[in-house]
Amino acid sequence: MVDQPLLRIKELRTHFHTERGRVTAVDGITLHVEEREILGVVGESGCGKSVTSQSILRLFDEKRTVKYEGEIHFKSKNLLKISNANMQKIRGNDIAMIFQDPLSSLNPVYTIGYQITESIMLHQKLQKKKAYEKAVEMLRLTGIPAPEKRVNDYPHELSGGMRQRAMIAMALACQPRLLIADEPTTALDVTIQAQILDLINRLNQELNMSVIFITHDLGVIAEICTRVVVMYLGQIVEEADVEKLFSNPLHPYTKGLMKSIPQIDGDRSQALHVIEGTVPSLHDVPNGCRFASRCPYASDLCRAKMPELKIVKTGQKVRCWHYEEILEKEEVDV
Amino acid sequence: MEAVERNAKLVMLKNDLKKEQRNLFVRRFISNKLAVTGLIIISILTFLVTIGPLITSYGPNEMVVDERLEGPSSAHWLGTDNLGRDLFTRIVFGAQLSMGVGLSVAVITSILGIVIGLYASYYRVLDNVLMRICDGLMSLPGILLAIALLAALGPSTKNVIIALSVVYTPNVARVVRSAALVVREETYIEAMKSQGASSLRIIWGHIAPNTLSPLIVQSTFIFANAIIVEAALSFLGAGVPPPDPSLGNILFDGKLVIFTAWWMVLFPGICIILSVLGLNLFGDGLRDILDPHSN
Numbered sequence: 001m002v003d004q005p006l007l008r009i010k011e012l013r014t015h016f017h018t019e020r021g022r023v024t025a026v027d028g029i030t031l032h033v034e035e036r037e038i039l040g041v042v043g044e045s046g047c048g049k050s051v052t053s054q055s056i057l058r059l060f061d062e063k064r065t066v067k068y069e070g071e072i073h074f075k076s077k078n079l080l081k082i083s084n085a086n087m088q089k090i091r092g093n094d095i096a097m098i099f100q101d102p103l104s105s106l107n108p109v110y111t112i113g114y115q116i117t118e119s120i121m122l123h124q125k126l127q128k129k130k131a132y133e134k135a136v137e138m139l140r141l142t143g144i145p146a147p148e149k150r151v152n153d154y155p156h157e158l159s160g161g162m163r164q165r166a167m168i169a170m171a172l173a174c175q176p177r178l179l180i181a182d183e184p185t186t187a188l189d190v191t192i193q194a195q196i197l198d199l200i201n202r203l204n205q206e207l208n209m210s211v212i213f214i215t216h217d218l219g220v221i222a223e224i225c226t227r228v229v230v231m232y233l234g235q236i237v238e239e240a241d242v243e244k245l246f247s248n249p250l251h252p253y254t255k256g257l258m259k260s261i262p263q264i265d266g267d268r269s270q271a272l273h274v275i276e277g278t279v280p281s282l283h284d285v286p287n288g289c290r291f292a293s294r295c296p297y298a299s300d301l302c303r304a305k306m307p308e309l310k311i312v313k314t315g316q317k318v319r320c321w322h323y324e325e326i327l328e329k330e331e332v333d334v
Numbered sequence: 335m336e337a338v339e340r341n342a343k344l345v346m347l348k349n350d351l352k353k354e355q356r357n358l359f360v361r362r363f364i365s366n367k368l369a370v371t372g373l374i375i376i377s378i379l380t381f382l383v384t385i386g387p388l389i390t391s392y393g394p395n396e397m398v399v400d401e402r403l404e405g406p407s408s409a410h411w412l413g414t415d416n417l418g419r420d421l422f423t424r425i426v427f428g429a430q431l432s433m434g435v436g437l438s439v440a441v442i443t444s445i446l447g448i449v450i451g452l453y454a455s456y457y458r459v460l461d462n463v464l465m466r467i468c469d470g471l472m473s474l475p476g477i478l479l480a481i482a483l484l485a486a487l488g489p490s491t492k493n494v495i496i497a498l499s500v501v502y503t504p505n506v507a508r509v510v511r512s513a514a515l516v517v518r519e520e521t522y523i524e525a526m527k528s529q530g531a532s533s534l535r536i537i538w539g540h541i542a543p544n545t546l547s548p549l550i551v552q553s554t555f556i557f558a559n560a561i562i563v564e565a566a567l568s569f570l571g572a573g574v575p576p577p578d579p580s581l582g583n584i585l586f587d588g589k590l591v592i593f594t595a596w597w598m599v600l601f602p603g604i605c606i607i608l609s610v611l612g613l614n615l616f617g618d619g620l621r622d623i624l625d626p627h628s629n
Contacts, residue, residue, distance in 0.1 A: 059524060097528040099521050104522060107522045109543040118531075
């Protein structure tokens, strides 16, 4: 029981009902988050990162649009089985979330203090005054200058970075065990980005909180994550510790992503590496390996049959038929 | 001690801020000529209508038989009608009643409209049911629907209010719904949900305040419209039953004698025009102030 991970997702499938038929945005995700771990989730736009995170909190309208399958175990509870009322108690209290766009994630008609206070009062049943003090404290924790004053500001009076800090303060107000950060730094400039990453890193240590960090920025992953999951078209294609992923990427998709990072001392005259093509539409998912149409190593086998997520000697997990051959070939090339 | 001081300081800061924001709103309001003109017209009318009963020496239904259809004079400022009733007094009471009907309709439709609009925007199934009903109501001409309802309910001031509320609630519901549909897709609603807020809290605590400005603007227009339609209904004999004065009733009485007693049509007409004009100017001004996208 001691080593039980905080969050365990098993074969999660999230289907959407659209006008063009059923679409499976997340297709059999299995992953876990340990206590105090920062798990990175990377992938291109539209590969199901955000859907995964929103499925954990069950934020989609289950009556109309979405159907979940699989299991999400959090603290011995299966989140997909519990009632809506119980889910509401978990949201914000045990699992909190911060969003990509801090500009639209705060309600413009209320002060940030009110919004943080609301969530504290909701879950901790504190009195208004106490909750208000706590809101100021949370804002101070996130490094907003003069929090006593800022707490009465409306969102439009704050800069983007401060708004994201306010969002984080709101998410952390009830000291959740797990924070889901859905591209929290994408809309911010680099200096603020670094500060927010530092902040999340610090809070992860200080508050004993696990983090799922969703991003498409490998630089950010290298900066703060301990373990990484690479997603492609609703599936996990590779899972590894962060060092291993960067030193020894196995899946051709991961390799492609790595090559696409601009090198600071690289040759400027050469065009940046691109992975050819785009992510296929979810309405038209290929039969075989989902990456086959864009993969330089693709064979007939790849196009015909989907590989399983295999555990490799190095402890990594990879979903590819040919990773060993590719590895050998690369060694020969070097 | 330090904490106490800090709290006191906080409260002060908060009050300052609130004051500042209120000042900002007042300044924006004052710089808007339309809104100010409208407000002045409405204020003057309201003032006259309120003090009118105190300065007149006649009752609204008091008939002086040998002073029928007399023109404006020092005894009867706006003349008398065909039954020898003082026109000024009747207009004052009539305007009171008309504005009262307008205001009641504006308030009732706002309340009903916000409830219907918010729930329709939040629950898709309800949306289909409620909006189809609204479509149905809106497809009928307002006055015709009101007359039909009054025919069923019987003419009385209360029933005029009910009928007009039924006629105008769909308009408000539409406006609220369309504003709410935009708001419910905002990330902050999802963020609130991810913080564990219930649907009730999201609907009333977070979506509703964001729909208030279009609602306020819409309700001032409905106020004005209700005054016109009430006058029309009374003019047609389907509204406030005589002998109670309403602006429409007085016009109706004046219609028969329009060529001998012009004052009986002119003065209540002016009164309707001014109140509707004032409200519409005020509403236009408010829309400019409350909706930052319009300018």
